[in-house]
Amino acid sequence: MAPSSVGIKDVAAEAGVSVATVSRVLNSHPSVSPASRARVLAAVEALGYRPNAVARSLRTDQTRTLGLVISDVLNPYFTELARSVEEAARALGYSVIIGNADERPELQDHHVRTLLDRRIDGLLVSPTDGGSPLMLDAARAGTTPMVFVDRWIPGLDVPVVRSDGRAAVRDLVAHLHGLGHRRLAIIAGPAATTTGSERVDAFRDALHEHGIALPDAYIGQGDFQAASGRRATERFLALPEPPDVVFAADNLMALGALDAIRAQGLRVPQDIGLAAFDDIPWFVHTDPPVTAIAQPTGDLGRAAVRALVDRIEGRSPRSVTLPARLVVRRSCGEPDPGTAGTESPSSERSNR
Amino acid sequence: MAPSSVGIKDVAAEAGVSVATVSRVLNSHPSVSPASRARVLAAVEALGYRPNAVARSLRTDQTRTLGLVISDVLNPYFTELARSVEEAARALGYSVIIGNADERPELQDHHVRTLLDRRIDGLLVSPTDGGSPLMLDAARAGTTPMVFVDRWIPGLDVPVVRSDGRAAVRDLVAHLHGLGHRRLAIIAGPAATTTGSERVDAFRDALHEHGIALPDAYIGQGDFQAASGRRATERFLALPEPPDVVFAADNLMALGALDAIRAQGLRVPQDIGLAAFDDIPWFVHTDPPVTAIAQPTGDLGRAAVRALVDRIEGRSPRSVTLPARLVVRRSCGEPDPGTAGTESPSSERSNR
DNA sequence: CTGAAAGCGCTTACAG
């Protein structure tokens, strides 16, 4: 039954010691006699006592809690990131509170504010925009240790844990070029986000290496969510010269692109090719399987937690950049037989 | 710069009033003179003061926070549920802390315990098992208001918000029967979970109405995660008489089933049909599009929050059961032309 | 090894 209204005083009374002694036992302070310890433990057990974390936090000024503000929970990439963050944090004795920004700066700020008010020990953020005043203030004040993950805000003294997709994008463009595609379009994320602008830049640069230009009409402005991918793709398809291939800067916009393509009764890759940034399990089973750039999501989450906890505990972590890699499937046309990068489903999901 | 170490005392000093007055202004207590209010507000602004939520919670004995323990974050169904829960909670002035059980009872208990220690105002749970001692204790003690969502634990005085899939399962079986399928198999969730057992029962009952039996060999034991769906399907395929159609009791096991089917080089629906409980955006684009039973996920989340907040505020909510519905696509064979239940992508995702 | 006491940052009767 153990009514949770039991306090440390009740335990002290039951054990016949002072609350100080109870507290010491609970915090495994060395100087407690074995006898007292046993009595306290017995009382704790008997009463079903659980320390009030709120009171403890107020007193110790630490919550053993990390905040994680992600851009979009409906995005499997962030969901996987959140999972690995929670796991790594738990291993170090921290809880994590997740805030979902839904790609909306105001919602992001709402969560950051709430998290800060709760006095979390550290904050992991994947910023939805170029830096709201609140975010800039928080980062510059430095009161709460911060680390950026996936996306970041330039010019701030905050470690960044992310993956670099430049090489993979270059591989992708080489792959597309090899298949004979020349009209290549991209659905970009918001220019204010680092991943939004970087992926376009990397794409443009890679095209340039092949002597291909990236006309404005081939840059669709998306917001990393499905609906924007659909709209951008509709616009591409309405062009006098539609692209041969569309590269979606994240998996949700690729989903939207598939919606748009399907709505027009077109086929992938015969009528138009599709590739995506971020690889997810479903891409193996879409019609056709989608060629994608895979990030080492689990590693990113773990590295981010490590960096943040380093900061919290007074060490000075450095930024971490991990490589992404191209996974070729069939959505841009048949690759030459024997091309590397294809995979079996078992190898692909072995770590789930 | 507003160092966050500013406390209410600093504000009081700056405004030339007592901390009591500052507190009253912050909590919009009526009896404060306009002059004092203005001075306090100015001081708050000048110092960038933010109340310490930990201290406030300790004092008021409420955290304005809801806990949500879901079975698996990697499951898009729960992710969508979590999103709607957070949204509904936020509208009522509550934050929500999500705990991911990963379908593991110990992990579920870990999160429940942590949440209770943090003195959340209410707890929403989708139990991973039939009821751990901790969960039973918490529910019976009633110290923290609780509501079950999706799954529940029988015999407890805790409101349940869920969707009833019986009718939809019957529709599914009728659909399969109409297509000429007679050997129907199911990949079940853990028998200890309500959704695990209910879906098998509904399936068995529906088969019975058509004079079809459900042999043990056609019941694959899964755990709602992808790998188990793969294993169960491999076993089905190795049978002397493999089933015509496999019904996966959730979307992740359907993903696993697709993996297994693809690994054997078989085609859906020609070689074997597939249907799933839970509909997700990707099912429109898999090869082939997957026939699924859709739950009103957003409504469930909202209803769950409403019920929980009712409990917290002293009202007595009743349980809520919403219907699920069958969405026919092509993964079990071509439906007769003109059959209802098919849909366009736009109508389908109009609420995202 | 142990206990009395102060104090973490707030809120809220209570008295004026």
Add this chain to the structure above:
DNA sequence: CTGAAAGCGCTTACAG
């Protein structure tokens, strides 16, 4: 309308 003071449930020097 306002302030002094108590107290939420803990932890932790301090003194013994």
